Amino acid sequence: MCIVVGTEQGFVGALNDELVEYALRQDGGAHAYRWLLVGSRLASAAASRGLSAVWSAPMAVHPDAIPQLAVRITDALYARLAPGQRVARISVVSAQPGESRLQIAQRILIPFDFTRFRVSRARSHRLSTSRRRGCCPVSSTFMCSCNCVKR
Template sequence: MSGKLGEIEARIGATHQLEAVVGAMRGIAAARSHDAHARLAGIRACAAAAGAAIGDVLAFSPSGAPTGTMKEDDERAEVRIVIGAEQGFVGGLNDRIAEAALRLPRGLPGHCLLVGTRLVSACAERGLVKAWSAPMAAHPAAVPHLASRVSDALYARLADGAHATRVTVTHALPGESRLRIAQRTLIPFDFARFHVTPRALPPLVNVPPVRLLARLVELYVSLELCEALMLAFAAENEARVRAMLAARTNVQARLASLSQQYRAMRQDEITAEIVELTTGRQAARRAMD
């Protein structure tokens, strides 16, 4: 076997190993995405319970909820929570989310809380200054803890005088053939979405209704953040599955090309050997004659 033929054979072996790595990464990403989707039901059930409790408090203490809407002149700052990917091989996911993070209302200063190491890098390349950042969760079970960290950072920033009248969360959505970016407003809190059922007797509570409502709202916002993080985690892994599928297609095309080169070169070597043997035999016969 010639040196060039051995080189092609080595490249085919390396490409097969790469195909195995791509397949393993695709399988891990698909499993993590499936796990994230399975946990969404529990998060939404908790949010539904918190929403029902908010509706109960509003039923016997409607004065505890602000009814006015925020006016344009009242806007002083926006805190934007932007959730991206922690690891690579997700296509243009982080670039799309970083571009969405730059679309702040004109004249409105922004305070960005960024989640995801790769997203932080993408935002830094675009000149977006972060106020706070954290790595994205490595697995779905870590998402609730990360949601608590983001909530603490948000409320700490509001308490430190950020003077924000709007808080939004921006993240990718899973379950789509193409990438979609969602933006949800957390503050001002929309009390109108909760069903209020009048009661003859108010429920028994141990804290003042206003304080209870504030705690329930804080809990509901944390659950909304938890859901957004879980959706972003699922979207990141689904993007990685799509990237690995594309990589597998490229690897298979590369394998087909290398195999064709190997067969052609091997055939050329066999042909050369036959010609050499035939020529040598004819020369030997002429020498004997």
Template sequence: MSGKLGEIEARIGATHQLEAVVGAMRAIAAARARDAHARLAGIRACAAAAGAAIGDVLAFDPSSASTSATHADEGAEVCIVIGAEQGFVGGLNDRIADEALRRPLASPRHWLLVGTRLASACAERGMGEAWSVPMAAHPAAVPHLAARVSDALYARLADGERATRVTLTHALPGESRLRIVQRTLIPFDFARFEVTPRALPPLVNVAPARLLSGLVGLYVSFELCEALMLAFAAENEARVRAMLAARTNVRQRLDTLSQQYRAMRQDEITSEIVELTTGREAAQRTRD
């Protein structure tokens, strides 16, 4: 009986260690999610400055927007899909992969996948050849990752297949239920920018169309950076939820093991009492 008690004690000790690991993973994920949220304000401020500059260019030369516009139905589509790099995020990657593949294939597509686990989920669903890159391991690495994705994007926009449409799919943080968004980056929507006419136009040293093209590229880069940071926060919030569920399961397992230990210990004590009583009675009969 004592051997079984020792085995249960060992399992209880291992479960306590697992609970500590789960708690540490939850704390790390929560800290990373907070860090990502804190960095969003700076990214959005930069995007707002670029948007204000776009509005200024449109104010003194509205025709420059038409020269930058493209027809989305004429070429291929570039699909940027952002998922998770590591596990313990529930069904996050599966949901993102399903959403990315949900629309019918209307034109050739180039896939840009961010996140090793997401790339695996897409491959399991029969996605063809795709460019992929690991997701950032911490928020400070997101701007560098955004630059890599931007380079891959513009390489495909400039290739011979004339990709003219770019979509972006990722998860959103801060939701009680997992929410996946899919939006269009290109064709670029100029209508969202406030255009305030000026009495005197600003002094520029380059052609308005060229200036606007550069500002659009900068704004798209900021949009990518924001999406990556949101996806990073969503990944870590999903991990926090997964760790909370794991902690509940671990504690239930601890309760079960503790009950088994107490019941077995009680059985052992009862057996010892019976053995002592039987031995005493046997000794007394021998003396009589």
């Protein structure tokens, strides 16, 4: 399954066409029917190639609409995941923001790529529920300056 994120409005040149082409290359064209499309111009670009997506929604045109769109995308994704069925791959294809020339990238959501996140080598700070003897007695739980948990 592939979530392809495009545009709602014009003045973006061939961006939506290039997003469709990129997604087709990544997908081998065999699974275009499993696409979730975000952006009316993107849906139009896919339809002009005879591709029909399983779901589409207009792109948010105001920042206030982004959380609602995220919920709609998530709901559409979960609605297509059959209970008990394993999904081999879910990805997101989108243009990279802030680039001077068009760059399209694919991010894999499933299977989860743990290598995208660095593990901190710094010592983790843990809260302990045990109290040291003789430490400041207090009625509520919190950390004191001597790093014990007070109750």
